[in-house]
Amino acid sequence: MIRLLKILEFALSSLARRKFKNFSIIVVYSFTIAVLASVLLLTHSLKKMAMDVLVDGPDIVVQRLLGGRHELIPTDYSGIIEKIPGVGRVQPRVWGYYYDSLNHTNYTMLGIGEERQRFVMVDGKAPADDDQCMIGQGVAGAQHAETGMDLLLIDGKGIGYSCEISGVFKAASDLWTNDLVLFTSDALRRFFAMPDGLATDITVEVFNAREVPQVAQKIKRLLPDTRPITIDEILHTYESIFNWRSGLMLTIFTSSLIAFSILAWDKATGISGEEKQEIGILKAIGWDTGDVLTLKLCEGMVISVTAFLVGVSMAYVHVFLLDAPLFVPVLKGWSVLFPRFHLVPYIDAYQIIVLGFLTILPYMASTVLPSWKAAITDPENAMRGV
């Protein structure tokens, strides 16, 4: 152990003697790691945020399909669904998207119902009548709006619509508060010019989580023109989408890793005359091939660990402090007009190990042969500079 520490100490001083060469490798290596780490950290954080929001969602969402397309669902369907044994609260939901051309953002507009309990009021109160609405903290921040002010919108008939902000709410996730505007269901139906007796979809509560697939099957049998989507299906889909996106990005950036490995191979192969002389002297004073090889591997390990720490720190700053400006448009996947939200820092050991596998192993593999070649250099030739 002491021997290894001594060799490590020598490796550090040896690296310090060739500052420029090693610094350039560390810079390129760190950037490669930072790119891969940014993809991992960003997708993980987005996945975590989406899961936090979805996990409290309704057990089943029932949509109506017409010609394979999503269509408004008759509210009468809720009566049929309610009669299925094991089903709790069934609620038609009115919601939709709205593009605010003044502020260039998209809002999600929701008719207030069961979701009310998820929001904590920061200021004011829930909308009491059809002329009032409440907005998320994120929307309030972005629009500089506060309780008592009016929100100016254009309704489904193209007529100007003004409603008073009755309150501002916050929720567990930024995703909830950054684009959400809540109205009473009647007000929203009027705003979207949606016919009476129709809703966007129906949410279904199932008392026993294990019965959710059976209830979904029964709904499909009773109402063949509907598509029941269970919470598990939504979670699976999000999990797959984020895994797929990060995997795809990682696969693309693996090419940069291969390019870097070739660079590392090249740098490790081209040892300078000074280095050769150093190895020659070490062998002349009693170091054997194994010691020199250990020294070279220690140097590689020091470079890897340094670049790894620098790369991960750079990725942390890029993703969590700067909100990943380079990758968000690709990985976030929804409208780029979506209001800004702050990513929650989330790193676990698994991401670090995966990243280590993807970056340190190829580097060590590409430097092992050049290190060995350097280590077996004949001391006499090395000292003579042959």
Add this chain to the structure above:
Amino acid sequence: MILHPGILALLLGAFVSLVLIFFAALAGVKIIVHWDPSSSSAEQLLLERTTYLISTIVGLVLCFSLFSGLLFLYTTDDIHPLFIGAMCATGTLNAHPIGWNVLLIKGIIFFLASLWVIFNAIDQHCEDTPLVRKKYAALLILTPLLAMDLVLQFRFFSGLHPERITSCCGSLFATGSGTAAGELAGLPPATTMVVFYATAFIWLCTVLFCLGNRAGWLRLLLFLESLLLLPLSLISVISFISLYVYQMPSHHCPFDMIQKNYSFIGYPLYIGLFVGILFGLVPGIGRVLGKTTSLKREIEKRERKWLLSAFVFFSLFLVLSSWPILFGKFQLFPQ
């Protein structure tokens, strides 16, 4: 194919390892054919130098295979929500017919690569390097295993389809399910407990005897006991240790304990078991291989460390698995 970062890391790692070990095996063949310690030709000198390269490569591959086994377990556990019916790594492994084979091959690679590195270190300390040919012949077994590892992993991960309905631990390890795992879960806990603790006690005593006695037959006995204790410990995990860890009388899964809900206790538990058994095997193999004086001397120098490591690691497994039995609230047998 699921494009999951963990899967990409595993496949990339397996590919890099295979390339490295293939290169080492080619050099190994040259050494097997041309090795002549009495010669001082340039070719022999180059072969001797090549042995350093091969040692480094196999060391690197072993290091990877250690992490790879753990990463494989964690990844299969991490992707289980994608499969309908899966609740842990068992569900993912069941989602493809070769899932369990990948795990088995990772276990075999762990033992073989570790033994190779241990005996290579000894051989390199002997001036006459008596194990050279045996070592490189063993490398020719390790290479196809690593190739199989890559191929099986690729087939496993590329054959996983998220919509597939799989059976998880609840049904696989259910008593009376008709499967081999179900049969193991159905073993009477009291009898299994007695057999396991008796064998573990005998094994620990043998380790202690080996520490105080240099007899070769004791090492061989320890080797045989280790071969018996590994499957017995795994059976015990399924039969009764899992029941106490989960505090449920009918949950026999050996993988749920690697989840966060159980404080990742499965990782130190399995590391303790596998490393303990590995060091239990080494002194016996050392006795069989240690025919020359130099080899005997080097083995004897290290034997104490191996035996102590075996004792400490297996004790870790025993403590972690016995703690919930002794101090947990759950009681399987009525007082």
